Amino acid sequence: MNQKQMVQEILALKTKHNALILAHYYQNKEIQDIADLVGDSFQLSKAAAETNADTIVFCGVHFMAETAKLLSPNKRVLLPVKDAGCPMADMADAKSIKEYREKHPEASVVCYVNSTAEIKALSDICVTSSNAEKILKRYPGQKFLYVPDKNLAQYLIDKHDLNIDLFEGWCDIHNDLTVEDVKTMKEKYPDARFIAHPEAPLEVLREADFVGGTQALLSYALHDEASTYLIGTEEGLIHELQKQSPDKTFLPVTDKLVCEDMKKTTLEDLHRALKEGVYEIEVDSTIREAAEASLRRMMEESAQ
Ligand code: SF4
Structure with missing residues:
Protein backbone atom coordinates (compact mmCIF):
# COMPACT_ATOMS: atom_id res chain seq x y z
CA MET A 1 0.00 0.00 0.00
CA CYS A 86 7.98 8.94 28.42
CA PRO A 87 11.25 8.22 30.24
CA MET A 88 10.66 11.23 32.50
CA ALA A 89 7.19 10.02 33.55
CA ASP A 90 8.72 6.63 34.36
CA MET A 91 11.32 8.20 36.69
CA ALA A 92 8.69 8.85 39.36
CA ASP A 93 7.94 5.89 41.61
CA ALA A 94 5.15 5.39 44.12
CA LYS A 95 7.48 4.24 46.92
CA SER A 96 9.46 7.52 46.96
CA ILE A 97 6.27 9.58 47.09
CA LYS A 98 4.81 7.52 49.95
CA GLU A 99 8.08 7.84 51.90
CA TYR A 100 8.18 11.58 51.27
CA ARG A 101 4.61 11.96 52.54
CA GLU A 102 5.48 10.12 55.75
CA LYS A 103 8.46 12.39 56.37
CA HIS A 104 6.68 15.60 55.34
CA PRO A 105 2.98 15.31 56.26
CA GLU A 106 2.62 19.11 55.97
CA ALA A 107 3.64 19.14 52.29
CA SER A 108 1.39 18.87 49.25
CA VAL A 109 2.43 16.63 46.36
CA VAL A 110 2.12 18.21 42.93
CA CYS A 111 2.57 16.07 39.86
CA TYR A 112 3.34 17.26 36.40
CA VAL A 113 0.84 15.97 33.81
CA ASN A 114 3.81 14.03 32.39
CA SER A 115 3.32 11.29 34.97
CA THR A 116 1.62 7.92 35.20
CA ALA A 117 -1.93 7.52 36.49
CA GLU A 118 -0.46 5.84 39.59
CA ILE A 119 1.58 8.97 40.41
CA LYS A 120 -1.40 11.22 39.69
CA ALA A 121 -3.44 9.14 42.12
CA LEU A 122 -0.83 9.73 44.85
CA SER A 123 -0.73 13.48 44.26
CA ASP A 124 -2.86 16.28 45.68
CA ILE A 125 -3.02 18.10 42.37
CA CYS A 126 -1.75 17.78 38.83
CA VAL A 127 -0.37 20.71 36.81
CA THR A 128 0.79 21.33 33.24
CA SER A 129 3.71 23.45 32.06
CA SER A 130 1.09 26.06 31.08
CA ASN A 131 -0.76 26.34 34.38
CA ALA A 132 1.86 25.33 37.02
CA GLU A 133 2.91 28.94 37.64
CA LYS A 134 -0.64 30.26 37.86
CA ILE A 135 -1.70 27.59 40.35
CA LEU A 136 1.35 27.25 42.60
CA LYS A 137 2.15 30.94 43.06
CA ARG A 138 -1.18 31.25 44.88
CA TYR A 139 0.38 29.30 47.76
CA PRO A 140 3.57 31.19 48.69
CA GLY A 141 3.93 29.65 52.18
CA GLN A 142 2.98 26.11 51.27
CA LYS A 143 5.61 23.35 51.06
CA PHE A 144 5.39 21.22 47.91
CA LEU A 145 7.03 18.18 46.41
CA TYR A 146 7.03 18.60 42.63
CA VAL A 147 7.17 15.30 40.70
CA PRO A 148 8.93 14.36 38.43
CA ASP A 149 10.57 17.28 36.58
CA LYS A 150 13.29 18.97 38.64
CA ASN A 151 13.92 21.58 35.92
CA LEU A 152 10.37 22.87 35.81
CA ALA A 153 10.36 22.96 39.63
CA GLN A 154 13.63 24.91 39.68
CA TYR A 155 12.20 27.40 37.20
CA LEU A 156 9.15 27.94 39.45
CA ILE A 157 11.33 28.37 42.55
CA ASP A 158 13.55 30.86 40.72
CA LYS A 159 10.64 32.90 39.39
CA HIS A 160 8.29 32.91 42.38
CA ASP A 161 10.46 31.98 45.36
CA LEU A 162 8.23 28.98 46.10
CA ASN A 163 8.92 26.37 48.77
CA ILE A 164 9.32 23.33 46.50
CA ASP A 165 11.24 20.13 47.17
CA LEU A 166 12.70 18.67 43.99
CA PHE A 167 12.28 15.13 42.72
CA GLU A 168 15.24 13.75 40.73
CA GLY A 169 13.47 13.48 37.38
CA TRP A 170 14.04 15.18 34.04
CA CYS A 171 13.35 14.96 30.33
CA ASP A 172 16.54 13.87 28.56
CA ILE A 173 15.66 15.83 25.45
CA HIS A 174 15.23 19.20 27.17
CA ASN A 175 17.76 18.54 29.93
CA ASP A 176 20.54 18.08 27.35
CA LEU A 177 20.17 21.66 26.14
CA THR A 178 23.19 23.77 27.07
CA VAL A 179 23.99 27.48 27.26
CA GLU A 180 26.72 26.73 24.71
CA ASP A 181 24.06 25.45 22.24
CA VAL A 182 22.13 28.68 22.66
CA LYS A 183 25.17 30.97 22.38
CA THR A 184 26.39 29.22 19.23
CA MET A 185 23.05 29.76 17.51
CA LYS A 186 22.68 33.32 18.81
CA GLU A 187 26.05 34.17 17.25
CA LYS A 188 24.83 32.84 13.90
CA TYR A 189 21.40 34.49 14.19
CA PRO A 190 21.88 37.62 16.33
CA ASP A 191 18.38 38.98 15.58
CA ALA A 192 16.59 35.75 16.41
CA ARG A 193 14.51 35.29 19.55
CA PHE A 194 15.24 32.23 21.66
CA ILE A 195 12.15 30.59 23.15
CA ALA A 196 12.35 27.60 25.49
CA HIS A 197 10.30 24.99 27.31
CA PRO A 198 10.64 25.02 31.12
CA GLU A 199 11.79 21.38 31.08
CA ALA A 200 15.20 22.82 30.05
CA PRO A 201 17.82 23.59 32.74
CA LEU A 202 17.52 26.93 34.55
CA GLU A 203 20.78 28.34 33.15
CA VAL A 204 19.41 27.76 29.62
CA LEU A 205 16.04 29.33 30.50
CA ARG A 206 17.86 32.44 31.71
CA GLU A 207 19.09 32.93 28.13
CA ALA A 208 15.54 32.82 26.73
CA ASP A 209 13.43 35.71 25.47
CA PHE A 210 10.34 33.70 26.38
CA VAL A 211 9.70 30.54 28.46
CA GLY A 212 6.50 28.52 28.22
CA GLY A 213 4.80 25.19 27.55
CA THR A 214 4.32 24.06 23.94
CA GLN A 215 1.04 25.93 23.48
CA ALA A 216 2.47 29.13 24.97
CA LEU A 217 5.61 28.89 22.80
CA LEU A 218 3.46 28.49 19.71
CA SER A 219 1.28 31.42 20.58
CA TYR A 220 4.26 33.67 21.45
CA ALA A 221 6.15 32.93 18.23
CA LEU A 222 3.07 33.41 16.06
CA HIS A 223 2.10 36.77 17.56
CA ASP A 224 5.52 38.27 18.25
CA GLU A 225 7.05 40.58 15.62
CA ALA A 226 10.50 38.96 15.11
CA SER A 227 11.18 37.05 11.90
CA THR A 228 13.48 34.28 13.20
CA TYR A 229 13.11 32.07 16.26
CA LEU A 230 15.46 29.60 17.87
CA ILE A 231 13.27 26.85 19.27
CA GLY A 232 14.20 25.29 22.60
CA THR A 233 11.79 22.38 22.63
CA GLU A 234 11.26 19.15 20.69
CA GLU A 235 11.64 19.87 17.00
CA GLY A 236 8.13 18.61 16.08
CA LEU A 237 6.64 21.93 17.17
CA ILE A 238 8.34 23.60 14.20
CA HIS A 239 5.97 21.84 11.78
CA GLU A 240 2.92 23.59 13.26
CA LEU A 241 4.78 26.90 13.63
CA GLN A 242 5.83 26.82 9.99
CA LYS A 243 2.31 25.88 8.86
CA GLN A 244 0.73 28.75 10.76
CA SER A 245 3.44 31.27 9.98
CA PRO A 246 5.12 30.33 6.68
CA ASP A 247 6.92 33.69 6.34
CA LYS A 248 8.87 33.35 9.58
CA THR A 249 11.94 31.17 10.16
CA PHE A 250 11.94 28.63 12.98
CA LEU A 251 15.14 26.76 13.78
CA PRO A 252 15.83 24.12 16.42
CA VAL A 253 18.43 25.52 18.79
CA THR A 254 20.29 22.19 18.46
CA ASP A 255 19.68 19.06 16.40
CA LYS A 256 19.50 17.01 19.65
CA LEU A 257 15.90 18.05 20.26
CA VAL A 258 14.27 14.83 19.02
CA CYS A 259 12.20 12.59 21.32
CA GLU A 260 12.57 9.03 20.05
CA ASP A 261 9.42 7.86 21.80
CA VAL A 283 -6.60 2.45 34.01
CA ASP A 284 -6.56 0.25 37.11
CA SER A 285 -9.87 0.71 38.95
CA THR A 286 -8.05 1.10 42.31
CA ILE A 287 -6.32 4.29 41.19
CA ARG A 288 -8.71 5.67 38.56
CA GLU A 289 -10.81 7.83 40.87
CA ALA A 290 -7.88 9.41 42.73
CA ALA A 291 -5.96 10.05 39.49
CA GLU A 292 -8.97 11.71 37.92
CA ALA A 293 -9.48 13.81 41.06
CA SER A 294 -5.97 15.30 40.77
CA LEU A 295 -6.74 16.27 37.16
CA ARG A 296 -10.14 17.74 38.07
CA ARG A 297 -8.53 19.79 40.87
CA MET A 298 -6.13 21.25 38.32
CA MET A 299 -9.00 22.11 35.99
CA GLU A 300 -10.85 23.89 38.79
CA GLU A 301 -7.78 25.81 39.95
CA SER A 302 -6.67 26.83 36.48
CA ALA A 303 -10.16 28.09 35.61
CA GLN A 304 -10.11 30.55 38.56
S1 SF4 B 1 9.95 15.07 25.04
FE1 SF4 B 1 9.72 12.82 25.24
S2 SF4 B 1 10.91 12.27 27.08
FE2 SF4 B 1 10.62 14.51 27.12
S3 SF4 B 1 8.83 14.81 28.42
FE3 SF4 B 1 8.10 14.71 26.27
S4 SF4 B 1 7.60 12.55 25.92
FE4 SF4 B 1 8.83 12.63 27.79
Whole structure:
Protein backbone atom coordinates (compact mmCIF):
# COMPACT_ATOMS: atom_id res chain seq x y z
CA MET A 1 0.00 0.00 0.00
CA ASN A 2 1.46 3.43 -0.86
CA GLN A 3 1.18 6.42 1.46
CA LYS A 4 -1.83 7.89 -0.36
CA GLN A 5 -3.77 4.62 -0.07
CA MET A 6 -2.73 4.31 3.57
CA VAL A 7 -4.07 7.80 4.33
CA GLN A 8 -7.36 7.00 2.55
CA GLU A 9 -7.78 3.77 4.53
CA ILE A 10 -7.04 5.53 7.81
CA LEU A 11 -9.71 8.13 7.06
CA ALA A 12 -12.23 5.41 6.11
CA LEU A 13 -11.49 3.43 9.31
CA LYS A 14 -11.79 6.60 11.34
CA THR A 15 -15.30 7.19 9.99
CA LYS A 16 -16.29 3.53 10.44
CA HIS A 17 -15.30 3.57 14.12
CA ASN A 18 -16.42 7.15 14.86
CA ALA A 19 -12.86 7.79 15.96
CA LEU A 20 -10.95 10.97 16.72
CA ILE A 21 -7.23 11.12 15.94
CA LEU A 22 -5.13 13.22 18.31
CA ALA A 23 -1.50 14.12 17.65
CA HIS A 24 0.90 15.79 20.04
CA TYR A 25 3.02 18.62 18.58
CA TYR A 26 6.11 16.39 18.86
CA GLN A 27 4.75 13.70 16.50
CA ASN A 28 6.07 13.06 12.97
CA LYS A 29 4.79 15.51 10.35
CA GLU A 30 2.59 12.98 8.52
CA ILE A 31 0.87 12.08 11.80
CA GLN A 32 0.26 15.73 12.64
CA ASP A 33 -1.13 16.27 9.14
CA ILE A 34 -3.70 13.45 9.34
CA ALA A 35 -4.86 14.19 12.90
CA ASP A 36 -8.17 15.80 13.73
CA LEU A 37 -6.54 17.76 16.53
CA VAL A 38 -2.90 18.69 17.13
CA GLY A 39 -1.92 20.13 20.49
CA ASP A 40 -0.30 19.64 23.87
CA SER A 41 -1.19 16.57 25.86
CA PHE A 42 -3.72 17.94 28.33
CA GLN A 43 -5.43 20.25 25.85
CA LEU A 44 -5.95 17.25 23.53
CA SER A 45 -7.34 15.02 26.29
CA LYS A 46 -9.73 17.73 27.41
CA ALA A 47 -10.90 18.51 23.88
CA ALA A 48 -11.43 14.80 23.11
CA ALA A 49 -13.60 14.36 26.21
CA GLU A 50 -15.95 17.03 24.87
CA THR A 51 -16.58 15.22 21.56
CA ASN A 52 -19.04 12.41 20.81
CA ALA A 53 -16.32 10.16 19.36
CA ASP A 54 -16.51 6.51 20.44
CA THR A 55 -12.79 5.95 20.01
CA ILE A 56 -9.83 8.25 20.69
CA VAL A 57 -6.54 7.35 18.99
CA PHE A 58 -3.79 9.20 20.83
CA CYS A 59 -0.64 9.57 18.77
CA GLY A 60 1.72 10.41 21.58
CA VAL A 61 3.17 8.53 24.53
CA HIS A 62 1.57 6.31 27.16
CA PHE A 63 0.83 8.86 29.91
CA MET A 64 -1.01 11.03 27.37
CA ALA A 65 -3.37 8.24 26.32
CA GLU A 66 -3.86 7.41 30.00
CA THR A 67 -4.81 11.03 30.75
CA ALA A 68 -7.29 10.94 27.85
CA LYS A 69 -8.80 7.74 29.32
CA LEU A 70 -9.12 9.36 32.77
CA LEU A 71 -11.13 12.22 31.27
CA SER A 72 -13.11 9.94 28.91
CA PRO A 73 -13.72 6.74 30.88
CA ASN A 74 -16.54 5.63 28.57
CA LYS A 75 -14.61 6.03 25.33
CA ARG A 76 -12.20 3.48 23.89
CA VAL A 77 -8.69 5.02 23.96
CA LEU A 78 -5.97 3.57 21.73
CA LEU A 79 -2.22 4.17 21.74
CA PRO A 80 -0.86 3.09 18.31
CA VAL A 81 2.60 2.06 19.60
CA LYS A 82 2.53 -0.07 22.72
CA ASP A 83 5.99 0.89 23.98
CA ALA A 84 5.82 4.62 23.22
CA GLY A 85 6.59 5.89 26.71
CA CYS A 86 7.98 8.94 28.42
CA PRO A 87 11.25 8.22 30.24
CA MET A 88 10.66 11.23 32.50
CA ALA A 89 7.19 10.02 33.55
CA ASP A 90 8.72 6.63 34.36
CA MET A 91 11.32 8.20 36.69
CA ALA A 92 8.69 8.85 39.36
CA ASP A 93 7.94 5.89 41.61
CA ALA A 94 5.15 5.39 44.12
CA LYS A 95 7.48 4.24 46.92
CA SER A 96 9.46 7.52 46.96
CA ILE A 97 6.27 9.58 47.09
CA LYS A 98 4.81 7.52 49.95
CA GLU A 99 8.08 7.84 51.90
CA TYR A 100 8.18 11.58 51.27
CA ARG A 101 4.61 11.96 52.54
CA GLU A 102 5.48 10.12 55.75
CA LYS A 103 8.46 12.39 56.37
CA HIS A 104 6.68 15.60 55.34
CA PRO A 105 2.98 15.31 56.26
CA GLU A 106 2.62 19.11 55.97
CA ALA A 107 3.64 19.14 52.29
CA SER A 108 1.39 18.87 49.25
CA VAL A 109 2.43 16.63 46.36
CA VAL A 110 2.12 18.21 42.93
CA CYS A 111 2.57 16.07 39.86
CA TYR A 112 3.34 17.26 36.40
CA VAL A 113 0.84 15.97 33.81
CA ASN A 114 3.81 14.03 32.39
CA SER A 115 3.32 11.29 34.97
CA THR A 116 1.62 7.92 35.20
CA ALA A 117 -1.93 7.52 36.49
CA GLU A 118 -0.46 5.84 39.59
CA ILE A 119 1.58 8.97 40.41
CA LYS A 120 -1.40 11.22 39.69
CA ALA A 121 -3.44 9.14 42.12
CA LEU A 122 -0.83 9.73 44.85
CA SER A 123 -0.73 13.48 44.26
CA ASP A 124 -2.86 16.28 45.68
CA ILE A 125 -3.02 18.10 42.37
CA CYS A 126 -1.75 17.78 38.83
CA VAL A 127 -0.37 20.71 36.81
CA THR A 128 0.79 21.33 33.24
CA SER A 129 3.71 23.45 32.06
CA SER A 130 1.09 26.06 31.08
CA ASN A 131 -0.76 26.34 34.38
CA ALA A 132 1.86 25.33 37.02
CA GLU A 133 2.91 28.94 37.64
CA LYS A 134 -0.64 30.26 37.86
CA ILE A 135 -1.70 27.59 40.35
CA LEU A 136 1.35 27.25 42.60
CA LYS A 137 2.15 30.94 43.06
CA ARG A 138 -1.18 31.25 44.88
CA TYR A 139 0.38 29.30 47.76
CA PRO A 140 3.57 31.19 48.69
CA GLY A 141 3.93 29.65 52.18
CA GLN A 142 2.98 26.11 51.27
CA LYS A 143 5.61 23.35 51.06
CA PHE A 144 5.39 21.22 47.91
CA LEU A 145 7.03 18.18 46.41
CA TYR A 146 7.03 18.60 42.63
CA VAL A 147 7.17 15.30 40.70
CA PRO A 148 8.93 14.36 38.43
CA ASP A 149 10.57 17.28 36.58
CA LYS A 150 13.29 18.97 38.64
CA ASN A 151 13.92 21.58 35.92
CA LEU A 152 10.37 22.87 35.81
CA ALA A 153 10.36 22.96 39.63
CA GLN A 154 13.63 24.91 39.68
CA TYR A 155 12.20 27.40 37.20
CA LEU A 156 9.15 27.94 39.45
CA ILE A 157 11.33 28.37 42.55
CA ASP A 158 13.55 30.86 40.72
CA LYS A 159 10.64 32.90 39.39
CA HIS A 160 8.29 32.91 42.38
CA ASP A 161 10.46 31.98 45.36
CA LEU A 162 8.23 28.98 46.10
CA ASN A 163 8.92 26.37 48.77
CA ILE A 164 9.32 23.33 46.50
CA ASP A 165 11.24 20.13 47.17
CA LEU A 166 12.70 18.67 43.99
CA PHE A 167 12.28 15.13 42.72
CA GLU A 168 15.24 13.75 40.73
CA GLY A 169 13.47 13.48 37.38
CA TRP A 170 14.04 15.18 34.04
CA CYS A 171 13.35 14.96 30.33
CA ASP A 172 16.54 13.87 28.56
CA ILE A 173 15.66 15.83 25.45
CA HIS A 174 15.23 19.20 27.17
CA ASN A 175 17.76 18.54 29.93
CA ASP A 176 20.54 18.08 27.35
CA LEU A 177 20.17 21.66 26.14
CA THR A 178 23.19 23.77 27.07
CA VAL A 179 23.99 27.48 27.26
CA GLU A 180 26.72 26.73 24.71
CA ASP A 181 24.06 25.45 22.24
CA VAL A 182 22.13 28.68 22.66
CA LYS A 183 25.17 30.97 22.38
CA THR A 184 26.39 29.22 19.23
CA MET A 185 23.05 29.76 17.51
CA LYS A 186 22.68 33.32 18.81
CA GLU A 187 26.05 34.17 17.25
CA LYS A 188 24.83 32.84 13.90
CA TYR A 189 21.40 34.49 14.19
CA PRO A 190 21.88 37.62 16.33
CA ASP A 191 18.38 38.98 15.58
CA ALA A 192 16.59 35.75 16.41
CA ARG A 193 14.51 35.29 19.55
CA PHE A 194 15.24 32.23 21.66
CA ILE A 195 12.15 30.59 23.15
CA ALA A 196 12.35 27.60 25.49
CA HIS A 197 10.30 24.99 27.31
CA PRO A 198 10.64 25.02 31.12
CA GLU A 199 11.79 21.38 31.08
CA ALA A 200 15.20 22.82 30.05
CA PRO A 201 17.82 23.59 32.74
CA LEU A 202 17.52 26.93 34.55
CA GLU A 203 20.78 28.34 33.15
CA VAL A 204 19.41 27.76 29.62
CA LEU A 205 16.04 29.33 30.50
CA ARG A 206 17.86 32.44 31.71
CA GLU A 207 19.09 32.93 28.13
CA ALA A 208 15.54 32.82 26.73
CA ASP A 209 13.43 35.71 25.47
CA PHE A 210 10.34 33.70 26.38
CA VAL A 211 9.70 30.54 28.46
CA GLY A 212 6.50 28.52 28.22
CA GLY A 213 4.80 25.19 27.55
CA THR A 214 4.32 24.06 23.94
CA GLN A 215 1.04 25.93 23.48
CA ALA A 216 2.47 29.13 24.97
CA LEU A 217 5.61 28.89 22.80
CA LEU A 218 3.46 28.49 19.71
CA SER A 219 1.28 31.42 20.58
CA TYR A 220 4.26 33.67 21.45
CA ALA A 221 6.15 32.93 18.23
CA LEU A 222 3.07 33.41 16.06
CA HIS A 223 2.10 36.77 17.56
CA ASP A 224 5.52 38.27 18.25
CA GLU A 225 7.05 40.58 15.62
CA ALA A 226 10.50 38.96 15.11
CA SER A 227 11.18 37.05 11.90
CA THR A 228 13.48 34.28 13.20
CA TYR A 229 13.11 32.07 16.26
CA LEU A 230 15.46 29.60 17.87
CA ILE A 231 13.27 26.85 19.27
CA GLY A 232 14.20 25.29 22.60
CA THR A 233 11.79 22.38 22.63
CA GLU A 234 11.26 19.15 20.69
CA GLU A 235 11.64 19.87 17.00
CA GLY A 236 8.13 18.61 16.08
CA LEU A 237 6.64 21.93 17.17
CA ILE A 238 8.34 23.60 14.20
CA HIS A 239 5.97 21.84 11.78
CA GLU A 240 2.92 23.59 13.26
CA LEU A 241 4.78 26.90 13.63
CA GLN A 242 5.83 26.82 9.99
CA LYS A 243 2.31 25.88 8.86
CA GLN A 244 0.73 28.75 10.76
CA SER A 245 3.44 31.27 9.98
CA PRO A 246 5.12 30.33 6.68
CA ASP A 247 6.92 33.69 6.34
CA LYS A 248 8.87 33.35 9.58
CA THR A 249 11.94 31.17 10.16
CA PHE A 250 11.94 28.63 12.98
CA LEU A 251 15.14 26.76 13.78
CA PRO A 252 15.83 24.12 16.42
CA VAL A 253 18.43 25.52 18.79
CA THR A 254 20.29 22.19 18.46
CA ASP A 255 19.68 19.06 16.40
CA LYS A 256 19.50 17.01 19.65
CA LEU A 257 15.90 18.05 20.26
CA VAL A 258 14.27 14.83 19.02
CA CYS A 259 12.20 12.59 21.32
CA GLU A 260 12.57 9.03 20.05
CA ASP A 261 9.42 7.86 21.80
CA MET A 262 7.37 10.60 20.20
CA LYS A 263 8.74 9.73 16.79
CA LYS A 264 7.88 6.02 17.03
CA THR A 265 4.35 6.41 15.66
CA THR A 266 4.05 5.91 11.88
CA LEU A 267 1.08 5.91 9.52
CA GLU A 268 1.30 2.09 9.52
CA ASP A 269 0.91 2.07 13.31
CA LEU A 270 -2.04 4.42 13.14
CA HIS A 271 -3.64 2.25 10.45
CA ARG A 272 -3.16 -0.91 12.53
CA ALA A 273 -4.51 0.81 15.65
CA LEU A 274 -7.77 1.68 13.88
CA LYS A 275 -8.07 -1.65 12.08
CA GLU A 276 -7.27 -3.96 14.99
CA GLY A 277 -8.32 -1.79 17.94
CA VAL A 278 -4.84 -1.73 19.48
CA TYR A 279 -3.45 -0.87 21.96
CA GLU A 280 -6.36 -0.20 24.25
CA ILE A 281 -5.58 1.82 27.37
CA GLU A 282 -7.12 0.74 30.67
CA VAL A 283 -6.60 2.45 34.01
CA ASP A 284 -6.56 0.25 37.11
CA SER A 285 -9.87 0.71 38.95
CA THR A 286 -8.05 1.10 42.31
CA ILE A 287 -6.32 4.29 41.19
CA ARG A 288 -8.71 5.67 38.56
CA GLU A 289 -10.81 7.83 40.87
CA ALA A 290 -7.88 9.41 42.73
CA ALA A 291 -5.96 10.05 39.49
CA GLU A 292 -8.97 11.71 37.92
CA ALA A 293 -9.48 13.81 41.06
CA SER A 294 -5.97 15.30 40.77
CA LEU A 295 -6.74 16.27 37.16
CA ARG A 296 -10.14 17.74 38.07
CA ARG A 297 -8.53 19.79 40.87
CA MET A 298 -6.13 21.25 38.32
CA MET A 299 -9.00 22.11 35.99
CA GLU A 300 -10.85 23.89 38.79
CA GLU A 301 -7.78 25.81 39.95
CA SER A 302 -6.67 26.83 36.48
CA ALA A 303 -10.16 28.09 35.61
CA GLN A 304 -10.11 30.55 38.56
S1 SF4 B 1 9.95 15.07 25.04
FE1 SF4 B 1 10.62 14.51 27.12
S2 SF4 B 1 8.83 14.81 28.42
FE2 SF4 B 1 8.10 14.71 26.27
S3 SF4 B 1 7.60 12.55 25.92
FE3 SF4 B 1 9.72 12.82 25.24
S4 SF4 B 1 10.91 12.27 27.08
FE4 SF4 B 1 8.83 12.63 27.79
